[in-house]
Amino acid sequence: MTSSSTESLEVEVSTYYEYYNDYLDAPKPCSKESVKRFAASFLPVLYTLVFLVGLIGNVLVIVVLVKYKRLKSMTDVYLLNLAISDLLFVLSLPFWSYFTIEQWVFGTPWCKIMSWIYLVGFYSGIFFIMLMSIDRYLAIVRAVFSLKARTAFHGLITSLVVWLVALSASVPELVFSESFNERNYTTCKPKYPGNFTRWKLFSTLEINILGLLLPFIVMTFCYSMIIKTLVHCRNEKKNKAVKMIFAVMIMFFFFWTPYNIVIFLQLLEITGVIRDCQVSRNLDYARQVTEILSLFHCCLNPVIYFFMGEKFKQYVKMLFRNWWLPGGICKWCGVPITYYTESTSSFHTHSTAEQDAL
Template sequence: MDITTDIPDEGMETTPYDYDYLHTPCPNDMVQQFGSSFLPPFYYLVFTFGLVGNALVVMILLRYKRIKSMTDVYLLNLAISDLLFIFSLPFWAYNAADQWVFGKVMCKILSGIYLVGFYSGSFFIILLTADRYLAIVHAVFALKTRTVVYGILTSVIMWGVALSASVPEIIFNTCKMIGSRWRCTSDYSFTTQVNWNQFNTLKTNLIGLVLPIIVMVFCYTKIIINLLRCRN
């Protein structure tokens, strides 16, 4: 639609302006085309390096180093979390390149594996940070608490919390026709009681970004201050 605006000014003629060219929405086809060309190689790259790196961590911890401390427990669980996370990446790569062809059940299963790996990875990064904080800032107290038993206990709790956090998104993830292709994505159309879309988005950002950053900034700030005070 042409929008003509007369701008009155003394001694000047009114001039028609056409603003249609200023705001052009990005075509959805262009977004999908960019995703189908960029995401698959990126996912496969992350999958390759993540599989090799985390598999080596698991092998070294179990075969050579053994599990002798709380730190070892958390490192092992973090590597397992990363392996779960990257296991589903080839499927999402195919989904981005073509469409979802693995069915509704696999959509929920792979979504669950991806989400549990994502949330548990964030939790174990937090636990590793807290472990370093206790070992350096509260060394005496850490002698009693930083044991393998406590490491296993907190790890089991974190896996349970990660699974619980994944349940809402697993429920809403399903096969859905978008445009002319099937996609494994969230479908909130059958619920009107709660805005689950905003809830899940907020939860993902809090667990995956905000909470780890807060814990890491606090703990490492305390660690740096403590190290600067130590002469040895």
């Protein structure tokens, strides 16, 4: 064998080993089958639970506010819009529940609509909680100014602005969400054109800023000023009102902060900062759990109103007393019914038998 042929053989062998070593060192596809099985095993049950509780609770809030409160104040307007925002979450859950079990079978139009509704409900709910904080700030810290500012009309105007902002912030989800085949699996998620990382960075930062940072700044300012005012002016009625809004705020941060942290960490994975496959799977598990935790938040506001608002309890009792099924059961059992007479602004208690005799 000549020297030239020997050198050629050595080059080929060297190239082969370099290619083989590079192949061994190359990152292997990260299997997410265990994540899919985990989602299919428990997410449909939790989605169904959130759907039922959130639907019943928020519809009850809307009925009470419209039927009895008649939206006479800015606070009532904000509470109504917050309940509508929460309903947007729960109405999309049956679709996502089926998606966790099977593939996305509803096509691109419904993929766009459901993704959009979900994000609109997310942003609008956050913004209305912020407006409720500002409303409490005006009522307690700027009491004189609030006499003119805190009207139902101004509540309707600011609510309209909030819905427009929430709809605008959710436009990318409506435009880019698609149903397409990915690794023999039909999915529904945003399909960004051009630079995927840049669009994902924009989307994640938008959620983190509008969904967590901005509410934190606004609520911290409002409630710090409220606490400062209440220290110098103790009022039992004001304290009760603030407790309810505080509960709404604390619950919001408790249920939404973990989700925002996880999606930010997943952004680091997309940009290449996090490369470990097991870490990637753990983030997928964490996103599923924290997303369910955040969805449970839409069920909590009605519970907070019922247990912390005395008038809300009475309105709910009135609603059930006037509804034929619970009223008939109470009449048959002889259970006393408490109701509210708005004309005299007082509460009365009679048994159903005494009411029939009158």
